[in-house]
Amino acid sequence: MNIEARQLLGEQKARATIIDVDIHPKASVEDLRPFLSQRWWDHLQTYGTRGRQGFAKGFPYPKSQPLASRRDSWPPGGGLPASDLDFMRRQHLDFYGIEYAIMNPLSPTGQGDQNDEFSAAMAFAANEFQLEGWNRRDPRLLASVVVAYEDGEAARAEIKRRAGDRRFAHVLLRSRTCELMGKKRYWPIYEAAQEAGFPVGVHVFGTSGRPASNSGWPSFYIEDMTEHASCCQAQVTSLIMEGVFERYPGLKIVMIEAGFAWLPALGWRLDKIWKRLREEVPHLRRSPSEYIRDHLWVSTQPMEETENPEHLLDLMNWVGWDRFMFASDYPHWDFDDPLVALPPALDEARRTKIYSGNARALYRFA
Amino acid sequence: MAGHIVATVDQIPPGQRKLVEVGGRAIVVYNLGGEFFALNNRCPHRGGSLADGIQTGLVESTMPGQYNCSRPGEMVKCPWHGWEFDIRTGKSWCDPSRLRIRQYPVSVRPGSRLVEGPYVAESFPVRLEDDYIVVEA
Numbered sequence: 001m002n003i004e005a006r007q008l009l010g011e012q013k014a015r016a017t018i019i020d021v022d023i024h025p026k027a028s029v030e031d032l033r034p035f036l037s038q039r040w041w042d043h044l045q046t047y048g049t050r051g052r053q054g055f056a057k058g059f060p061y062p063k064s065q066p067l068a069s070r071r072d073s074w075p076p077g078g079g080l081p082a083s084d085l086d087f088m089r090r091q092h093l094d095f096y097g098i099e100y101a102i103m104n105p106l107s108p109t110g111q112g113d114q115n116d117e118f119s120a121a122m123a124f125a126a127n128e129f130q131l132e133g134w135n136r137r138d139p140r141l142l143a144s145v146v147v148a149y150e151d152g153e154a155a156r157a158e159i160k161r162r163a164g165d166r167r168f169a170h171v172l173l174r175s176r177t178c179e180l181m182g183k184k185r186y187w188p189i190y191e192a193a194q195e196a197g198f199p200v201g202v203h204v205f206g207t208s209g210r211p212a213s214n215s216g217w218p219s220f221y222i223e224d225m226t227e228h229a230s231c232c233q234a235q236v237t238s239l240i241m242e243g244v245f246e247r248y249p250g251l252k253i254v255m256i257e258a259g260f261a262w263l264p265a266l267g268w269r270l271d272k273i274w275k276r277l278r279e280e281v282p283h284l285r286r287s288p289s290e291y292i293r294d295h296l297w298v299s300t301q302p303m304e305e306t307e308n309p310e311h312l313l314d315l316m317n318w319v320g321w322d323r324f325m326f327a328s329d330y331p332h333w334d335f336d337d338p339l340v341a342l343p344p345a346l347d348e349a350r351r352t353k354i355y356s357g358n359a360r361a362l363y364r365f366a
Numbered sequence: 367m368a369g370h371i372v373a374t375v376d377q378i379p380p381g382q383r384k385l386v387e388v389g390g391r392a393i394v395v396y397n398l399g400g401e402f403f404a405l406n407n408r409c410p411h412r413g414g415s416l417a418d419g420i421q422t423g424l425v426e427s428t429m430p431g432q433y434n435c436s437r438p439g440e441m442v443k444c445p446w447h448g449w450e451f452d453i454r455t456g457k458s459w460c461d462p463s464r465l466r467i468r469q470y471p472v473s474v475r476p477g478s479r480l481v482e483g484p485y486v487a488e489s490f491p492v493r494l495e496d497d498y499i500v501v502e503a
Binding site for chain 1: 412413414415418419420445446447448
């Protein structure tokens with residue numbers, strides 16, 4: 001009945017073609033087993049995963065809803081949200097007429113694990129399962145190259161392995177890395193991604209081993225959610241200041257689920273200070289905001305909801321209409337519904353770019 | 367507006383809810399301790415289905431460190447973004463003047479009166495001895 005009622009709404013609106021750059025299909029560790037060696041399967045069974053946070057299991061901050069998922073996303077036939085392809089088709093892919101959806105698996109993937117070799121083995125398995133468990137069954141679902149990003153050379157090897165495979169859309173990192181992303185230890189990732197022609201997606205969250213704020217651990221999940229804006233500002237700044245974009249001029253970064261209202265303010269601040277301190281970073285040959293405009297893309301979800309709709313449009317205008325790509329974040333609780341997510345004031349040309357055109361150009365989809 | 371018979375009183379016990387369709391509209395009917403409330407099922411924020419949301423109480427604070435829980439089951443949290451709405455008024459807690467759920471008049475009528483019309487009962491026969499929930503929509 002619920003589904004029927006929502007279909008009535010869907011049919012009232014003209015259907016746009018949608019490329020969704022952020023969905024989270026759920027695998028179990030059993031799903032990954034065929035792609036793990038006996039050695040790493042035994043390790044997983046005996047020792048489990050060791051993320052860089054205080055808890056062996058679960059999240060540093062309890063989520064507002066079970067598994068941070070929409071309460072209506074638990075498949076009627078059982079299993080975890082987004083673990084059942086048929087239900088995911090019914091509730092999301094077919095329901096909204098999604099042309100492509102980029103999978104950004106969050107766990108189990110081994111990303112950020114303390115054990116580098118285990119992390120790399122899990123990343124390989126997560127990639128194989130994206131192909132076997134999802135893409136093979138529904139080619140609309142495109143994979144991410146999950147990499148053990150704390151080990152630059154292991155990440156490079158995984159990216160090289162997937163280079164040229166059009167079933168993969170981009171390389172996937174998490175925003176909370178052990179060190180700032182511009183640091184040398186991560187350069188092999190950018191070099192390999194540039195060589196393979198993959199954009200690098202940076203999805204928020206992950207565990208760095210450090211508090212989410214510069215001044216220790218926040219108390220609340222609401223702070224954990226909000227902090228992504230400051231974390232991502234530090235990461236973008238680091239990528240610019242370390243000269244990563246000078247070193248890898250073909251590098252394309254997609255900030256996923258980070259919001260974007262902070263980006264214009266960051267650009268203004270960086271440009272002002274750069275004019276005064278340029279000689280400290282002479283390897284920058286352009287103003288910081290030019291690197292942002294040339295190398296950064298952002299996913300729409302979660303869009304800031306400004307009281308005055310004009311404010312949101314002003315912010316988007318600075319970022320650039322060719323830089324936004326629609327993302328739903330299905331099945332998570334802060335999901336954006338494609339039918340209502342974008343500001344109503346956008347004209348048709350801009351809507352089309354955001355829903356599909358920008359992603360089609362960046363990912364070179366036919 | 368026409369009166370639509372959507373359920374027998376027994377079908378929605380206290381603390382429960384039922385999603386019904388009236389004239390193409392999805393409406394969720396809540397029973398709060400014997401009082402019935404009918405709300406549009408579509409969350410006015412971004413369109414989540416309220417019938418899939420949990421019912422919670424109201425937690426308030428007069429100052430940090432002091433918390434007061436009241437009205438158990440009288441708030442509904444949208445299953446998507448977690449917006450809280452007062453089932454009695456349809457108003458959202460955080461933005462009550464701008465974001466509120468459309469409410470529909472709802473009443474309980476004995477079957478003996480309903481069989482005479484002009485009520486619409488699409489899905490089940492009306493029996494004289496039962497009581498029915500009627501939504502005006």
